[in-house]
Amino acid sequence: MVTKIPLNASSETWRMFRVISEFVNGIETLANIGPCVSVFGSARTEPDDKYFKMAVEIGKLCAQNNYGVITGGGPGIMEAAHIGAAEANGKAIGLNIKLPMEQHPNKYQNIQLDFHYFFVRKVMFLRFCSAVVVFPGGFGTLDEAFEVLTLIQTEKTQKIPLILIGKDFWQGMMDWIEKAMLVENKYISPEDPDLLYLTDDPNEALDIINEFNKNRKNAINF
Numbered sequence: 001m002v003t004k005i006p007l008n009a010s011s012e013t014w015r016m017f018r019v020i021s022e023f024v025n026g027i028e029t030l031a032n033i034g035p036c037v038s039v040f041g042s043a044r045t046e047p048d049d050k051y052f053k054m055a056v057e058i059g060k061l062c063a064q065n066n067y068g069v070i071t072g073g074g075p076g077i078m079e080a081a082h083i084g085a086a087e088a089n090g091k092a093i094g095l096n097i098k099l100p101m102e103q104h105p106n107k108y109q110n111i112q113l114d115f116h117y118f119f120v121r122k123v124m125f126l127r128f129c130s131a132v133v134v135f136p137g138g139f140g141t142l143d144e145a146f147e148v149l150t151l152i153q154t155e156k157t158q159k160i161p162l163i164l165i166g167k168d169f170w171q172g173m174m175d176w177i178e179k180a181m182l183v184e185n186k187y188i189s190p191e192d193p194d195l196l197y198l199t200d201d202p203n204e205a206l207d208i209i210n211e212f213n214k215n216r217k218n219a220i221n222f
Helices: 009-030 050-064 077-087 118-127 139-153 167-184 202-221
Strands: 036-040 068-071 092-097 111-115 131-134 162-165 196-199
Touching (some): 036 050, 050 077, 139 162
Parallel strands (some): 162 196
16 A cells, blocks of 8 residues: 655645746736637547637637637647637637646647646636637546536626537537436526537637627627
8 A cells, every 4th residue: 555645834835836826927928918719629639630620710710800719738629729820820829738648739829838737727718718619529628618617607707608619529418418407307507508509610609709799898888
């Protein structure tokens, strides 16, 4: 049996300062960068995949509409979205983290931040974005999508569009949410599924983002 040696108080104190430094660095870098869209999806998506190509288009459309594109900074969907943003001379923002596999910084990011703590990185994904676009992915993608959904549902963050790209991939989950969570067990409210948008069209996704932010701006001005 391996005995874990507890961290002493000094180590915990320095851990706290490291957390604070990541928050400060992230906030100082992103606070004045302008409106952004966070894009999530699998790091394993290959360039010949239809979703890779859609992510390139999303990145390009966002940049052309003056949105920075925030991703985890790695390969797959993250790289694809940054390719599109870079092609349109936009801001390709990578929030990088070291992982045992998959994660290596893509060369298309032109603003790069490095994180040790997942929870600090998650705050940065959401704190400065005007929308979240989620492509097919694995456990990490689902974790990010449902955390955003929970924060919106519980009003712990501003309401923003949460757009799922890929009807073939996401429709089964949407049906399960409607049937098992809402109708059969009433674990969620009738309006909760409406917090999610589902589309296969990058242009439709961009229209949703623009319309929401136009309405929000008008509400603020009012």
